[in-house]
Amino acid sequence: MKPNFSLRLRIFNLNCWGIPYLSKHRADRMKRLGDFLNMESFDLALLEEVWSEQDFQYLRQKLLPTYPAAHYFSSGVIGSGLCVFSKHPIQEFTQHVYTLNGYPYMIHHGDWFCGKAVGLLVLHLSGLVLNAYVTHLHAEYNRQKDIYLTHRVAQAWELAQFIHHTSKKADVVLLCGDLNLHPKDLGCRLLKEWTGLHDAYLETRDFKGSEEGCTMLPENCYVNQRELELFPFGIRIDYVLYKAVSGFYVSCKTLRTTTGHDPHSGTPLSDHEALMATLCVRHSPPQHTPSPTHGPAERSQLVSILKEAWIELDLGVAQARWWATFAGYVIGLGLLLLALLCALAAGGGVREVAILLWTPSVGLLLGAGAVYVFHTQEAKGLSGARAELQHVLGRAREAQDLGTESPPALLLGQQEGDGTEEQ
Amino acid sequence: MKPNFSLRLRIFNLNCWGIPYLSKHRADRMKRLGDFLNMESFDLALLEEVWSEQDFQYLRQKLLPTYPAAHYFSSGVIGSGLCVFSKHPIQEFTQHVYTLNGYPYMIHHGDWFCGKAVGLLVLHLSGLVLNAYVTHLHAEYNRQKDIYLTHRVAQAWELAQFIHHTSKKADVVLLCGDLNLHPKDLGCRLLKEWTGLHDAYLETRDFKGSEEGCTMLPENCYVNQRELELFPFGIRIDYVLYKAVSGFYVSCKTLRTTTGHDPHSGTPLSDHEALMATLCVRHSPPQHTPSPTHGPAERSQLVSILKEAWIELDLGVAQARWWATFAGYVIGLGLLLLALLCALAAGGGVREVAILLWTPSVGLLLGAGAVYVFHTQEAKGLSGARAELQHVLGRAREAQDLGTESPPALLLGQQEGDGTEEQ
Numbered sequence: 001m002k003p004n005f006s007l008r009l010r011i012f013n014l015n016c017w018g019i020p021y022l023s024k025h026r027a028d029r030m031k032r033l034g035d036f037l038n039m040e041s042f043d044l045a046l047l048e049e050v051w052s053e054q055d056f057q058y059l060r061q062k063l064l065p066t067y068p069a070a071h072y073f074s075s076g077v078i079g080s081g082l083c084v085f086s087k088h089p090i091q092e093f094t095q096h097v098y099t100l101n102g103y104p105y106m107i108h109h110g111d112w113f114c115g116k117a118v119g120l121l122v123l124h125l126s127g128l129v130l131n132a133y134v135t136h137l138h139a140e141y142n143r144q145k146d147i148y149l150t151h152r153v154a155q156a157w158e159l160a161q162f163i164h165h166t167s168k169k170a171d172v173v174l175l176c177g178d179l180n181l182h183p184k185d186l187g188c189r190l191l192k193e194w195t196g197l198h199d200a201y202l203e204t205r206d207f208k209g210s211e212e213g214c215t216m217l218p219e220n221c222y223v224n225q226r227e228l229e230l231f232p233f234g235i236r237i238d239y240v241l242y243k244a245v246s247g248f249y250v251s252c253k254t255l256r257t258t259t260g261h262d263p264h265s266g267t268p269l270s271d272h273e274a275l276m277a278t279l280c281v282r283h284s285p286p287q288h289t290p291s292p293t294h295g296p297a298e299r300s301q302l303v304s305i306l307k308e309a310w311i312e313l314d315l316g317v318a319q320a321r322w323w324a325t326f327a328g329y330v331i332g333l334g335l336l337l338l339a340l341l342c343a344l345a346a347g348g349g350v351r352e353v354a355i356l357l358w359t360p361s362v363g364l365l366l367g368a369g370a371v372y373v374f375h376t377q378e379a380k381g382l383s384g385a386r387a388e389l390q391h392v393l394g395r396a397r398e399a400q401d402l403g404t405e406s407p408p409a410l411l412l413g414q415q416e417g418d419g420t421e422e423q
Numbered sequence: 424m425k426p427n428f429s430l431r432l433r434i435f436n437l438n439c440w441g442i443p444y445l446s447k448h449r450a451d452r453m454k455r456l457g458d459f460l461n462m463e464s465f466d467l468a469l470l471e472e473v474w475s476e477q478d479f480q481y482l483r484q485k486l487l488p489t490y491p492a493a494h495y496f497s498s499g500v501i502g503s504g505l506c507v508f509s510k511h512p513i514q515e516f517t518q519h520v521y522t523l524n525g526y527p528y529m530i531h532h533g534d535w536f537c538g539k540a541v542g543l544l545v546l547h548l549s550g551l552v553l554n555a556y557v558t559h560l561h562a563e564y565n566r567q568k569d570i571y572l573t574h575r576v577a578q579a580w581e582l583a584q585f586i587h588h589t590s591k592k593a594d595v596v597l598l599c600g601d602l603n604l605h606p607k608d609l610g611c612r613l614l615k616e617w618t619g620l621h622d623a624y625l626e627t628r629d630f631k632g633s634e635e636g637c638t639m640l641p642e643n644c645y646v647n648q649r650e651l652e653l654f655p656f657g658i659r660i661d662y663v664l665y666k667a668v669s670g671f672y673v674s675c676k677t678l679r680t681t682t683g684h685d686p687h688s689g690t691p692l693s694d695h696e697a698l699m700a701t702l703c704v705r706h707s708p709p710q711h712t713p714s715p716t717h718g719p720a721e722r723s724q725l726v727s728i729l730k731e732a733w734i735e736l737d738l739g740v741a742q743a744r745w746w747a748t749f750a751g752y753v754i755g756l757g758l759l760l761l762a763l764l765c766a767l768a769a770g771g772g773v774r775e776v777a778i779l780l781w782t783p784s785v786g787l788l789l790g791a792g793a794v795y796v797f798h799t800q801e802a803k804g805l806s807g808a809r810a811e812l813q814h815v816l817g818r819a820r821e822a823q824d825l826g827t828e829s830p831p832a833l834l835l836g837q838q839e840g841d842g843t844e845e846q
Contacts, residue, residue: 071814074807075522077799091818094584094811097522097804099498104796113796115803120588161517165543169591352775359782366789373527373536376500380538381520384497388517391494395514 007126007281008253012037012045013176013240015136015215015272017222018081020052024222025267030055032262033269034062037085041066042276044123045085046134046176049270051114056083073134076115082134082177084121092122096162099381100151102138104374111138111148118159118177120166128248128281131170135159135177137187143230150316152180153309154385156187160194161388171248172281173197175241178215178272183236190309193302194392197241200252200277209257212236215273219260222271240277244284253278299400306393313386320379327372334365430549430704431676435460435468436599436663438559438638438695440645441504443475447645448690453478455685456692457485460508464489465699467546468508469557469599472693474537479506496557499524499538505557505600507544515545519585522804523574525561527797534561534571541582541600543589551671551704554593558582558600560610566653573739575603576732577808579610583617584811594671595704596620598664601638601695606659613732616725617815620664623675623700632680635659638696642683645694663700667707676701722823729816736809743802750795757788 016033017023037045037059045067050056056072063070067085073095074080080095095117102111118135137155138148146152156179167173175197181188183199192199201213210217214234218225228234244250256276262269338361344354439456440446460468460482468490473479479495486493490508496518497503503518518540525534541558560578561571569575579602590596598620604611606622615622624636633640637657641648651657667673679699685692761784767777 071810074803074810076803077796079803090814092588093814094588095807096519099520115800165515165517165589166591168589359785362782363785373500377538380497380499380502384518387494387497391513391516 005126005283007128009044009125009130009174009279009281010040010042011174011176011240011277011279012040012042012274013047013134013238013277014045014270014274015048015178015238016050016055017270017272018050018052018055023271026055029267029269030058031062032266034059036263036269037063038066040276041087043087043125044121044132044174046132047083047085048134048136048178049081050083051078051081053079059083059085071119071121073117073119075117077113078110078115080115080117080119081136082117082119084119084132084134086121086123088123088125090121091124093120095119096158098137098155098158099384100154100378102148102151105371109139109141116155118162120162122170128171129169130172130174131163131167133159133163133173133175133177135175135179137178137180140180150312150319150382153187153190153312154316154382156181156191157194157309157313157385157389160191163195163197167245170245172250173243173245174279176239176275178238180237186305186308186312188239189305192241193305195241195243197243198250198252200240200242200255200275200279201236204252204255204277206254207256209255210234210259210273213255213257215257215275216271217260217273220268220271220273221260222268224271238272238275240275242279244281247284248281249284251280251282253280296400299396303393303396303400306389306396310386310389310393313382313389317379317382317386320375320382323375324372324379327368327375330368331365331372334361334368337361338365428549428551428706430551432467432548432553432597432702432704433463433465434597434599434663434700434702435463435465435697436470436557436661436700437468437693437697438471438601438661439473439478440693440695441473441475441478446694449478452690452692453481454485455689457482459686459692460486461489463699464510466510466548467544467555467597469555470506470508471557471559471601472504473506474501474504476502482506482508494542494544496540496542498540500536501533501538503538503540503542504559505540505542507542507555507557509544509546511546511548513544514547516543518542519581521560521578521581522807523577523801525571525574528794532562532564539578541585543585545593551594552592553595553597554586554590556582556586556596556598556600558598558602560601560603563603573735573742573805576610576613576735577739577805579604579614580617580732580736580808580812583614586618586620590668593668595673596666596668597702599662599698601661603660609728609731609735611662612728615664616728618664618666620666621673621675623663623665623678623698623702624659627675627678627700629677630679632678633657633682633696636678636680638680638698639694640683640696643691643694643696644683645691647694661695661698663698665702667704670707671704672707674703674705676703719823722819726816726819726823729812729819733809733812733816736805736812740802740805740809743798743805746798747795747802750791750798753791754788754795757784757791760784761788 018026053072060070063085067087069086069090071084071090071093073082075097097115097117101116102109104112116136116138118133121132123130138152140146179188211233214236215238216223217234218228242250258273260268341354341358341361344350441449476495483493486508490510492509492513494507494513494516496505498520520538520540524539525532527535539559539561541556544555546553561575563569586596602611634656637659638661639646640657641651665673681696683691764777764781764784767773
């Protein structure tokens with residue numbers, strides 16, 4: 001690779017709102033999305049909420065001349081909704097399905113059925129290894145009383161760990177997707193702090209688009225306005241995040257978002273806004289030293305975020321165990337009731353009533369059994385994530401106490417001088 | 424690191440058969456296992472089937488002075504059963520739960536409830552990065568009619584991919600566990616071929632233990648003899664596998680197994696035999712060139728195994744889809760029946776019969792719904808694995824056609840000269 005090596009990467013990200021039968025003007029929006037992607041010829045287009053594999057196949061055919069490589073990440077009952085179109089050959093891909101992803105009995109929310117996941121693509125571009133990740137975390141349906149908060153924090157941690165462990169030999173890491181997390185939400189801070197990823201919106205000097213970089217806007221005619229009641233200017237929940245792992249540095253030259261319309265001012269492409277980033281990858285100068293931000297303040301910030309996440313997961317474990325115990329009692333009660341009903345039915349007398357009550361009793365028993373199994377599994381999953389967090393927290397505290405080495409670098413196992421941000 | 428650097432690693436692996444209430448002499452065996460591990464002072468003890476977290480806590484307390492670091496991988500309803508005790512500090516750990524792991528309605532087999540997984544530990548030993556993996560794949564209950572074959576192949580692929588993507592910066596990779604795969608089974612060949620891992624039993628020149636290295640022996644009093652009907656000398660399904668990723672080479676100096684007894688000739692520690700390996704890690708000599716086994720024969724072997732696995736997964740996808748479609752028809756039928764029963768109950772006449780039939784109809788509907796959801800999920804999961812395999816197969820074929828580069832090295836992304844086996 002030449003010393004003056006420079007690589008420009010044009011990235012597109014969009015949550016496509018592609019729910020069959022439910023999302024308005026889906027076919028038309030997919031067509032316009034295809035036209036736009038073909039016209040713009042990005043290096044990489046990462047899409048979420050392409051729930052129908054037919055839509056993916058349609059786009060694949062349409063985009064084939066411009067984006068010869070494509071992949072749909074298949075998982076769950078409905079599908080992960082994640083897919084990718086690339087101008088460059090994809091060397092490798094794999095996926096990791098999140099252990100926790102809502103509750104199967106919350107059918108109207110549907111997240112459990114999607115098998116939400118993170119997809120990884122490895123690309124070799126001019127001798128540089130790019131690990132690109134695309135993801136979609138559990139939706140937030142009620143910010144005041146968010147029953148999925150713990151699961152989203154656990155997903156953010158799993159995502160961060162997956163990136164951390166799979167990107168150790170990558171030169172550049174890119175994460176795009178709908179995180180369903182506001183920039184200051186615990187999950188988002190945890191993800192950024194633990195992976196060291198930079199937020200394109202915060203880093204770029206050339207931003208054009210929606211106010212505050214929001215990706216769900218009240219101006220967008222497809223947005224459910226009730227969802228934005230508390231945020232009259234919109235919310236920012238879709239991201240382009242990136243970092244250089246070693247020997248390189250990445251900067252975000254430009255970032256554009258759509259603003260509630262199609263890029264050519266027609267009806268929007270989705271209920272979310274599209275993100276379009278131009279990243280520039282260059283060799284890290286030899287005199288480059290680790291960023292001064294790896295100081296005591298950052299160390300303490302990492303410890304504080306890890307602690308916050310640990311507390312959230314710990315609460316989640318306790319709650320899951322409570323539900324499992326409660327379901328256990330209901331199972332016991334159901335079994336007693338069934339035995340009683342069987343005795344009554346055998347003894348005559350209230351036979352018809354006993355037979356009639358048999359159905360709800362069996363239903364109660366099976367329902368409680370399912371709840372028990374599900375919440376026990378939830379408790380185990382959360383315990384696993386909590387144990388990982390606790391271990392990292394312990395090491396971060398040790399590093400803080402020693403005060404000699406930069407803990408993010410130490411903890412992230414980055415033995416070489418990291419490439420960091422430079423505009 | 425000094426040029427004459429040499430590291431000796433003593434590894435212990437055992438499937439502990441620790442099922443509460445069901446496994447014989449569990450408490451006594453755990454006690455003796457703890458005594459033995461303390462006495463032998465291995466570098467790393469990797470255990471499977473420690474289903475009770477109480478047993479883990481007991482061992483943790485007992486082993487604390489010799490193995491200060493320990494971790495239990497928590498997942499599923501029962502737990503993954505995987506745990507590890509280490510003489511050296513564990514730098515990092517994480518886990519990946521297999522997407523497919525049997526069927527929830529096969530309660531008597533129980534695998535689905537275990538949340539089987541692969542656990543990863545990162546250790547830094549004298550400046551060397553060791554990635555140690557421990558796993559336990561789905562059990563085989565009937566070799567002639569193995570309904571879990573596809574799931575086990577999918578798990579072997581997921582395991583291979585997890586190791587492949589998380590070990591790129593490791594110096595040495597170690598995988599221990601109960602794979603529930605015979606050495607020539609498709610899953611085992613796929614795993615070894617795709618990861619490049621070496622089998623300690625086949626590589627060592629100093630082996631002492633059971634005939635053919637078997638890890639389930641008819642001599643073991645806890646073994647269900649019916650399981651070994653076809654294999655009078657036993658089966659080999661537990662493994663110690665290893666490789667050097669770059670700049671190092673690893674050799675297996677000695678491998679020992681127990682032989683149906685406790686190491687001191689008492690009753691066995693488990694129904695499986697323990698594996699005890701001594702590995703030696705050294706710097707790869709500068710003149711070291713990639714192994715000549717990366718020739719056309721090996722290329723063609725990789726392609727053939729990938730193809731075989733692809734066919735197996737493809738069959739699995741078709742079967743899962745058939746079950747989902749069948750369940751879909753049953754749902755339709757159940758809905759029709761329910762409507763009919765409601766009409767009959769409202770109209771009088773056979774009211775009592777209608778009410779009585781209502782229960783099995785609702786049951787049928789719910790059961791079919793669960794089967795539909797489960798097998799659709801299975802089909803998606805298998806499709807995901809099949810897509811990954813197909814991509815790798817395509818690239819392996821390209822490499823085979825080009826014939827210029829060693830495909831395992833090319834495909835595994837090992838840009839540097841790999842460390843290979845040397846006795």
